Amino acid sequence: MNELFRIEDSLTNKISYYHLMLLMASLPFDMFYSHLILISFAIHTLIHLNKKTVKPIFTLRMLALQSVFFVTLICIIYTTNTNQAFTELGRRSIIFLIPILFCLNPLDIKKYRSKLLLSFAMVCTLAIVYLYIDALITIRHFHLPFSLLFSGFFANHNFSQPINMHATFFAMQVALSLVYLLSVLIKEKVFYNKIFYLACCVILTAGLIQLSSKSVCITLLLIINIAIPYFLLQGARRRKFILVTASLSVFLIACVSLSGTFRERYITELATDLSPAQADEVLDSRLTRWNVVIKLIAKKPLTGYGTGSEVGLLHERFFDNKLYNSFLNNLNAHNQYLSFLLKSGIVGLLVYIATLVFGFRIAFQQKDLLFIAFMAIITAVSLSENFFDVDKGIIYYAFFFPFFIFSNERTIINYAPIKSG
Numbered sequence: 001m002n003e004l005f006r007i008e009d010s011l012t013n014k015i016s017y018y019h020l021m022l023l024m025a026s027l028p029f030d031m032f033y034s035h036l037i038l039i040s041f042a043i044h045t046l047i048h049l050n051k052k053t054v055k056p057i058f059t060l061r062m063l064a065l066q067s068v069f070f071v072t073l074i075c076i077i078y079t080t081n082t083n084q085a086f087t088e089l090g091r092r093s094i095i096f097l098i099p100i101l102f103c104l105n106p107l108d109i110k111k112y113r114s115k116l117l118l119s120f121a122m123v124c125t126l127a128i129v130y131l132y133i134d135a136l137i138t139i140r141h142f143h144l145p146f147s148l149l150f151s152g153f154f155a156n157h158n159f160s161q162p163i164n165m166h167a168t169f170f171a172m173q174v175a176l177s178l179v180y181l182l183s184v185l186i187k188e189k190v191f192y193n194k195i196f197y198l199a200c201c202v203i204l205t206a207g208l209i210q211l212s213s214k215s216v217c218i219t220l221l222l223i224i225n226i227a228i229p230y231f232l233l234q235g236a237r238r239r240k241f242i243l244v245t246a247s248l249s250v251f252l253i254a255c256v257s258l259s260g261t262f263r264e265r266y267i268t269e270l271a272t273d274l275s276p277a278q279a280d281e282v283l284d285s286r287l288t289r290w291n292v293v294i295k296l297i298a299k300k301p302l303t304g305y306g307t308g309s310e311v312g313l314l315h316e317r318f319f320d321n322k323l324y325n326s327f328l329n330n331l332n333a334h335n336q337y338l339s340f341l342l343k344s345g346i347v348g349l350l351v352y353i354a355t356l357v358f359g360f361r362i363a364f365q366q367k368d369l370l371f372i373a374f375m376a377i378i379t380a381v382s383l384s385e386n387f388f389d390v391d392k393g394i395i396y397y398a399f400f401f402p403f404f405i406f407s408n409e410r411t412i413i414n415y416a417p418i419k420s421g
Contacts, residue, residue, distance in 0.1 A: 004119050007112065012048045016107040017116075019044060023399070024120040028127045028173055029163055031391045038094065045105045053106035055406075062099055064358045065402050067351050068388060069096040072307050075344045079306025080313070088308045092394055099402040113407040117370070118184070121177035125200045127163060128174065128207035134162045151261050156212040168385055169392040171213035172377050175220045176400070178204040179373040182224065186232050186241075209256070212265040219380040221249055223373050231369045284323040286334055286384070292317050293333045297341045304345035310386075313342070332389060336382035339389070359401065362408060371404040 007017055019041040026033040056062075063070075072092050079085040102109065109116075135154045139146055148154065156167045163170070178201060185197040208217055225245050229238045256262040273286040296313060297304070305313060310332050318327040325331075333339045340349040356379055363371035378387075378397060387393025 004115050007115070009107075012044075013107045015044055016041070016105050017112055020107070020112075020116055021119050024116060025123045027120070027392070027395065027399070028124060028165060028170055031395070034391075034395055038098075041105075042097070042101055045101050048106075049104055050106060055103040057100060057103050061405060062103070064355050065099040065405060066096050067355045068092060068397075071340070071344050071348045071351050075304065075307040075348065077306070078303065080309045081306070082308070084308030084312065085306060086308070088389070091391060092388065092398075094395060095398040098398045099405075102402050102406045109403065109407040110409060113403075116403075117177075117180045120173075121181050121200065121204075124174050124177040125203050127170075128203050131159055131162060131207065131210075135159065150210075150259060152264070155210055155261055155265060159207075159210045159212075166390060166392060167211045168213040168216060168381060169387060169390065169396065171208055171211040171216040172381060172387075172393075172396055174204050174208055174211065175216050175377055176370070176374060178208065178220065179223055179228070180370055182228060183232060183369055186228070205252075209252070209262065212262065213381075214266055214270055215380045215384045216377060217266070219376050223376060225249060227369060227372055227376075231367055231372075284318075284326045284331075288321075288323060289314075289318070289326055289331065289333065290335060290338060292321050292323065293335070293338045293342055297338070300345065301341070302345045302347065304341060304343045304348060307343055310339055310342050310389075332386045334385060336386055336388060339386045359405075362405060366408045368404065368408060371408070374400050374404060 004021075007014060009017070019037060023034060023037045023041060026037055069089075069092050072089050076082075076085045076089060132149075135149055136146070138144075139148055139154075152158070160167045160170045181197050181201050181204065185194060185201060188194045188197060208220065225242065229241045229245075233241050256266050272283075275285055275287060292314065296317060311330055314332065315327060315330055318324075318331070333342060337349060337352070340352050344351075356375065359375045359378075360372070362368075363375055381387055381393075385393065387397065
C-alpha cells in the first residue's frame, strides 16, 4: 500500500500524480474539496506547461469528451431561462476544462492508472465503513435495536447523508471501485492480499445494497456476471467464476426479496415508478412525470426549450397535471435522455448518444473492463437520473471519461510530423 505514495518520476509529475490522487479521494465528499484540488491542479499544470509534452487539443476525441458542454453552451442562445442557463453552463464547465488539463499536463495517466484507481477504491471502502459506523453510533445513541440498520431509516439517501452525497451518485463511484477491486482480486497471487481485497469487495457490496440504487445495482450484476468473466477469465476459471457469482447473485436477490425494506426499495418502488398514476397516489411515479415531459418535448422536438429551462417548465406542468409532490419539490425529469430532448431537442440527444457510442467503441476496442463498466453505469443511470444537473454527477462524468480515454493511449506518442524521404 505504501507504493501508492511512492512513484519514480520528475517532481512536476509527482505533484500532478498527488493532485489526481487527492481529487479522486475527494469525489465521495463535499464538492468544495474537489473544486479546490481541481483549481490547484490547473494552476500547477499551467505553471509547468511545456509545449513539447502537450497533447493535441483540437481532435475528435476532445470534441466527444466536451460535447455535453458545447450542447449546453449552444442551447443558451434560445433559452427560456437565462439565469438558470448560465448557472447550468458554469456547473458543466469542468466537462470542458478537465480534458484540456489532461492534454496540457505531462503526467502519463496510463502508467499510474492502477495506483490511482486503487487509492480511489480504498477511499470509497473507507467511506462505506464510516457510514456504517455512523449508523451504528446513531442507533446506539438513541437506544434503538440494531436491526434498524437494515431499515428505511438507514437506507438509500439516509445512509449516504452523513457525507452529504446523493445515494445514486455515490453508488456510481462505489460500483466502479468494486469492479476494479474484483479485477485486482482475480489477478492477485498473494494470499493475504487476496483476503484484503475480498474484504474490501464485501464492504463495497454491502454499501451498494444499503445505498439501494436500482439502476447501478442492476448494471453491476450484469457487469460482474457477464463482462468480468468474458474479459478477464478463460476456460475452467471462467466457468467457476460464473457459477460462484451467479450463485451469490441469486442469494443476494433472495435476501433482498425477504427483507421488507430492500424489497420495498428494489422491487415495489421500481414497479411503482414504471406504473401509470393512481388516484390515491401520494408520490408521483417516474412514468407519470415522463409523460408530462414527453408532452412538452412534442411541442419543440427539434431544438427544445434551451439550457436551464427544464425545472421551470416542469414546475408549471406538474401543477397543471396535479403532480403536487413533484411540484412542491421542484423535480426534474429524472431521465437524462428526456432532459436532453427537452432542453436541446433531437440534435442534443443524438450528440449525447453519439458520445456514449464513442466511449463504448473505445472501451471495447481496448478491451478495457473498467471503461466498459463506467460507460454502462453512465448509460443506465441516465435512464433514472439527471446527473448532469448535479455537481457530483457532473464531476464523475467529467473526470473518469477523459481519465479512461487518456489512460488507453500508448505510453509514448510522437506528435511530430512525419518527414518524407
